[in-house]
Amino acid sequence: MNVTGHTRRPASIRDVATAAGVSYQTVSRVINGHPSVRPSTRERVLAAIDELGFRRNATALALASGRSRAVTVLTANTTHYGYASILQGIEEAARAASYAVGIGVLESADDAAVAAEVQRAADAGGGLIVIAYDPAGVRALGAVPAGLPVVGVVETPASPPAGESPWVWADDREAAYQATRHLLALGHETVHYVAIPSSTRRTSARTSGWRQALKEAGAPEPRPVQGSWGPAGGHAAGLKLARDPSVTAILCGNDDLALGVLRALHEAGRPVPGEVSVAGFDDAPHSAFLTPSLTTVRLDFTGLGRAAFGLLHRALEESAPVAPHPVSVPELVVRESSGPPPAGH
Amino acid sequence: MNVTGHTRRPASIRDVATAAGVSYQTVSRVINGHPSVRPSTRERVLAAIDELGFRRNATALALASGRSRAVTVLTANTTHYGYASILQGIEEAARAASYAVGIGVLESADDAAVAAEVQRAADAGGGLIVIAYDPAGVRALGAVPAGLPVVGVVETPASPPAGESPWVWADDREAAYQATRHLLALGHETVHYVAIPSSTRRTSARTSGWRQALKEAGAPEPRPVQGSWGPAGGHAAGLKLARDPSVTAILCGNDDLALGVLRALHEAGRPVPGEVSVAGFDDAPHSAFLTPSLTTVRLDFTGLGRAAFGLLHRALEESAPVAPHPVSVPELVVRESSGPPPAGH
DNA sequence: GCGCCTTGTGTGACCGGTCACATTCATGCG
């Protein structure tokens, strides 16, 4: 071990080589587990490595070999629970594979800004994971130059892509379908929907799952209310819906929106679940502790993150395991915020 | 512009050089804005750069120059609001300075695990920012090898460090002090405290601010209740406190804990703020929308993150601005969850 | 006993930049 106090330049393979009395190439072979090295030689090299505290320089490795064992995650807003959990899952899997994780935040959905961010990520080397649940993310996914390995974390696609695709997703559509059916089964005539900003112009997967459940039940399909991501958007949407006495069940695009809706209903004097039932989406950690506690659909975000990394890992290295990270199916969690409609409905 | 479809090796400075009819060194000079390049030459080089779509290879730059324009953030749990916001602030400032941001998650506070994570971060090159609000973070900060530039985001230190220190902090102590005074001013006899896990064995800054306010008011000092980070911990602590009828005011180490406490009080049939007042810490986005909405202290987490980056930037580059990122002082936000104690107290 | 293949090891070039120094040419000044 290096015991001298002052910082010195870290040992390189040539330092190790002279210390062990071999050439730098032999050291390289030992590091990389090349078979044809005499055991006694390997021994000496390993001893020298240990003594000098040698660590392979990641930068030099990346430059010389071309592979960089790094992933950059492009995402809007790391503050949001779902995004943060996906990131957590990616990091976890990356750590296990000893990959470095970089992050880039898409602050604006503006084309130029997105392109700049993608460029930065590309400069970092290695692979790319884009969280494409929102317009900025979708645009970023589209702006990735061909040839750069990339995996997108996307909404449930309308039709399952043929063959291998560089995407992972949780089954949002199924989740929305389940939540809507739950509310309908309680006896509600229909279910209103407060949407998260759609990632594309087209209808989001969550919206289409909701719609499908309504259609199957022969329930009327009210116009979805457009919310933002945060509770404030839910609050605004909730105030609007609270004014309509026919509204008895509301599905929200995520738990934060649901929180705002709950608050708005409270302010409007409409008891939950007595008069109105509310269901969220994501099962954020606080949702179980709200009053009333929130009925919601749990999504396996960290699993999604792990799967995204797994797919990218496979794209970057032939030798990586093929499908190591299953994503669990969405699970409806029934709590206090949903119940039968009031009598007379 | 490169219009050929298939991916080719990105252009290097030598490619640019031949295209412009100069040497690679001249290209390097142009890139780095060296003054002694004839304007006409610079012109030609810039044209070649543009035509070939040249971008400077970050890896090669890092290897050759030693500086890497990268920061790695070491943190526990990116899911927690405060941590995520700090990360967001760091990323924002880093982006502005065109630094790459890497993250490493401290999943366990185990010494070996922490050391491994610090090593990984060191291997990534560049500077390090450690979020040291919890035991894992504090241990990581301690394990950083000398000579590696590092900034810690820490709790308010007991005494202001002399001279320049590699730490940034929000004034937690002052914040806790303010919140406690607010509750005392409402007429409560004393204020109970549900603590977040302390970063060290010693008393945390938040605890000491609370204690100081009690002492100044001559209020009795109840034993702090140890919570965890999440709402579940707050819930457990809240159930305990709810059983004690003398408890009329509770300060919580963060908003998630407060949420759990609110829920526990609700389950125990103790109205808030009618019988018990609750205050949180952090002003998470959902706190304003709870019922009752939560009185809390807002901390400038993103500002903290920006300041941390600013300090590190300065440590890495002589030329960086000295103190560009002020951290705003904590601000008490009074909402529905705090009020006067019930009559008879 | 010779050639041939395999095993173990070393040498030189290279990845894409930067840095230190050399070189050329025009200019200013004594």
Add this chain to the structure above:
DNA sequence: CGCATGAATGTGACCGGTCACACAAGGCGC
């Protein structure tokens, strides 16, 4: 007019690894 000076540019080495290839020694078949 000669020489020092500085602007503009080029050359070679280097950062710390990897890769392709050369080469010596030993075992084996014929």
